[in-house]
Amino acid sequence: MRWIIDFLNSSIGKKIIVSFTGIFLCSFLLVHLSGNFLLFRSDQGEAFEVYSKFMSTNGIIGFLEIGLALGFAIHIFNTLRLTLENKRARPVPYAVNKASENSSLTSRTMFYSGLLVLSFLIIHLKSYFWEHRIVGSDLTMYQSVVESFKDPVYGGFYVFAMVLLGLHLNHGFESAFQTLGLNHKKYTPIIKFLGLLFSIIVPAGFASMPIYFFIYQ
Numbered sequence: 001m002r003w004i005i006d007f008l009n010s011s012i013g014k015k016i017i018v019s020f021t022g023i024f025l026c027s028f029l030l031v032h033l034s035g036n037f038l039l040f041r042s043d044q045g046e047a048f049e050v051y052s053k054f055m056s057t058n059g060i061i062g063f064l065e066i067g068l069a070l071g072f073a074i075h076i077f078n079t080l081r082l083t084l085e086n087k088r089a090r091p092v093p094y095a096v097n098k099a100s101e102n103s104s105l106t107s108r109t110m111f112y113s114g115l116l117v118l119s120f121l122i123i124h125l126k127s128y129f130w131e132h133r134i135v136g137s138d139l140t141m142y143q144s145v146v147e148s149f150k151d152p153v154y155g156g157f158y159v160f161a162m163v164l165l166g167l168h169l170n171h172g173f174e175s176a177f178q179t180l181g182l183n184h185k186k187y188t189p190i191i192k193f194l195g196l197l198f199s200i201i202v203p204a205g206f207a208s209m210p211i212y213f214f215i216y217q
């Protein structure tokens with residue numbers, strides 16, 4: 001038992017947990033994006049409503065949602081612990097710190113892009129999850145999404161948040177596999193390329209929704 005606690009409190013233990021939860025959250029993004037593509041069907045939101053009802057009433061999905069909430073919480077909690085640890089270990093920055101030569105911009109801004117994605121998530125959950133599942137709304141989920149994206153400020157905020165999500169995923173994807181030991185002459189460039197594809201396609205897919213509804217509704 002002691003070794004588990006030691007592992008969870010070690011630096012590498014925290015990094016491994018952040019990596020696993022990060023990969024798990026990436027898989028959620030893929031599922032969420034695929035479901036949201038139903039918004040584009042020209043059926044006045046019928047298919048999206050069936051999907052949305054299923055997601056909010058199915059018992060197994062309810063169980064998976066607890067796992068998802070835990071995934072987010074554990075990912076954020078351990079990232080905060082690692083960031084604080086790094087700050088404590090080096091309270092004064094190096095006198096000569098050519099950060100741009102030592103690391104990429106995306107890696108240096110992971111904490112901030114993560115924080116902004118979290119702010120997006122809070123606003124996002126308030127708009128749909130909270131308003132529908134907790135408060136209750138007269139609108140269908142489809143109507144809510146379409147109505148909210150008519151507002152250029154709200155839609156613009158989504159597009160901006162997706163750029164940050166892209167930056168966060170771009171470094172996170174590659175770094176997660178590196179932490180998990182995948183550092184190989186042949187496979188690392190492939191992982192890097194897949195990370196680049198993922199960090200462009202997924203946020204662009206999400207961003208296409210507010211843009212589409214702003215233009216066509």
Ligand code: HEM
Nearest residue numbers: 032036052055056065121124128129141145206207209210
């Ligand atoms: C244009 C983009 C997006 C749209 C239209 C959208 C739409 C929705 C809707 C309608 C719900 C409520 C589902 C329900 O309660 O039945 C929801 C839930 C959720 N969304 Fe999004 N979403 C978008 C992007 C994102 C992104 C980028 C993230 C993560 C960074 C995200 C994370 C979540 C989470 C965690 C939930 C709650 C989980 C759940 O209800 O199953 N969404 N989204």
